[in-house]
Amino acid sequence: MMTWIQHHPMTIVGLVLWATGILWLMPGKKASKPRAHMIGVLIVALGLVTFCLSSGKAQSEFADDVMFWVFAIGALMSGVLMITARNPVYAALWFALATLSTCGLFLLQHAPFLAAATIIVYAGAVIVTFLFVIMLAQQSGAAGYDQRSSQSLFATISAFVLLGAISLTLQSEKIDIARPSLDVVDSSGASSAATENMGAAIIADLPSTDITPVMPGNVMSKADADHPVGNLKGLGKSLFGDYLFAVELAGTLLLVASIGAIAIAPRREQGAI
Amino acid sequence: MTPEEQRFLLVGAGLFVLGAIGFITRRNLILMVLSAELMLHGVSLTLVTFGRMHQTNEGQAFTIFTLTVAACEAGLALSLVLSLYRKSHSLDIQLWSELRESDLSGPVLDSFGERGDATSSYENIPKLTPAGIAPKDPPRASTSASATTSTRT
Numbered sequence: 257m258m259t260w261i262q263h264h265p266m267t268i269v270g271l272v273l274w275a276t277g278i279l280w281l282m283p284g285k286k287a288s289k290p291r292a293h294m295i296g297v298l299i300v301a302l303g304l305v306t307f308c309l310s311s312g313k314a315q316s317e318f319a320d321d322v323m324f325w326v327f328a329i330g331a332l333m334s335g336v337l338m339i340t341a342r343n344p345v346y347a348a349l350w351f352a353l354a355t356l357s358t359c360g361l362f363l364l365q366h367a368p369f370l371a372a373a374t375i376i377v378y379a380g381a382v383i384v385t386f387l388f389v390i391m392l393a394q395q396s397g398a399a400g401y402d403q404r405s406s407q408s409l410f411a412t413i414s415a416f417v418l419l420g421a422i423s424l425t426l427q428s429e430k431i432d433i434a435r436p437s438l439d440v441v442d443s444s445g446a447s448s449a450a451t452e453n454m455g456a457a458i459i460a461d462l463p464s465t466d467i468t469p470v471m472p473g474n475v476m477s478k479a480d481a482d483h484p485v486g487n488l489k490g491l492g493k494s495l496f497g498d499y500l501f502a503v504e505l506a507g508t509l510l511l512v513a514s515i516g517a518i519a520i521a522p523r524r525e526q527g528a529i
Numbered sequence: 530m531t532p533e534e535q536r537f538l539l540v541g542a543g544l545f546v547l548g549a550i551g552f553i554t555r556r557n558l559i560l561m562v563l564s565a566e567l568m569l570h571g572v573s574l575t576l577v578t579f580g581r582m583h584q585t586n587e588g589q590a591f592t593i594f595t596l597t598v599a600a601c602e603a604g605l606a607l608s609l610v611l612s613l614y615r616k617s618h619s620l621d622i623q624l625w626s627e628l629r630e631s632d633l634s635g636p637v638l639d640s641f642g643e644r645g646d647a648t649s650s651y652e653n654i655p656k657l658t659p660a661g662i663a664p665k666d667p668p669r670a671s672t673s674a675s676a677t678t679s680t681r682t
Binding site for chain 2: 278282307308311324328331332335336338339344347348351354355358361362364365366367369370373374377378381382385386389390392393394399400401402404405406407408411412415416418419422423426427485486487490491493494495498499502506509510513514516517518520521522
């Protein structure tokens with residue numbers, strides 16, 4: 257841990273600045289005037305930039321780097337401004353911006369379908385519903401409970417201790433992951449060297465060997481040279497092949513949740529909200 | 530783990546932690562639900578990064594299920610918030626920390642700050658019937674004291 261502190265002093269400084277800015281911006285503290293609010297925002301931005309700069313240099317291209325900085329700092333900054341907003345409408349709008357930045361990060365991770373689905377679901381449905389409920393429930397302007405926060409000091413300190421522990425774990429140890437090389441797995445199900453070894457033990461127990469053995473690992477969802485990660489074809493095969501029952505269950509869950517929401521929400525004959 | 534994947538994981542952890550802070554500190558019911566959604570964003574980013582690290586599509590497939598559950602959660606939570614708002618005419622979460630029997634002692638609230646404007650404005654909260662029948666003539670002082678404590682509990 258001490259070596260980590262010595263090797264990554266920027267991370268510590270960034271985390272401390274970030275936490276200080278959040279505490280500064282929390283409702284109920286001094287940052288009610290616009291100038292004090294700007295100072296808090298600057299502190300948070302400084303901490304965020306320091307934290308992101310210290311989080312490792314990548315060997316990627318410069319354009320990818322710039323895109324990553326924009327999206328990462330945008331997501332984290334809008335997250336900070338969301339949880340410290342005094343007006344819940346602004347909080348919902350900052351959350352929309354955080355969602356858009358997260359979708360940008362999804363795009364950088366070669367997940368275009370996921371980015372599109374997240375934008376449609378969140379920005380199209382969830383944010384609109386949240387804004388609808390906020391405007392339905394808070395018609396009388398700013399409420400007193402939005403101007404105060406409860407136990408912000410302890411919450412911020414413990415949360416940032418957690419974040420510091422996560423960054424220590426990520427930055428101090430070399431975590432080796434057995435990456436499957438892309439040419440090992442054949443998508444047609446014909447056995448390669450690795451899967452044959454795994455399947456041999458299964459086949460030995462079976463009475464007849466002409467049954468195609470079910471592999472312990474999901475062969476379909478593995479990426480191969482033809483279908484790299486994030487390919488829509490591979491994702492669709494994985495969803496509607498490996499996880500077909502889960503997809504059906506998710507549809508049932510949506511149905512049950514919508515029926516439950518209709519049943520829980522106040523009726524019109526029970527009076528106005 | 531390459532440094533590029535590492536920084537994606539760091540951003541995911543940051544989003545999760547921010548959502549956790551918002552969930553604990555804010556007192557608005559809607560903002561608490563929004564903070565939970567922010568935590569889900571962090572989890573989704575981490576899942577996608579893990580899927581890319583292992584060269585499988587399972588991270589993205591699982592994120593789609595997370596998205597489904599998040600949509601269900603938002604709908605259910607908002608209808609719950611609306612029905613709570615109908616009872617108390619406020620979105621303050623601390624009103625609902627008084628959701629208890631009226632003759633019990635109150636919870637320890639927010640000892641590091643002020644109580645705020647948490648005045649309980651709701652009526653018609655259901656009350657449990659007291660257990661047993663109260664004795665007609667209390668024979669002795671000690672047993673009647675124990676009887677009243679048993680009805681309280």
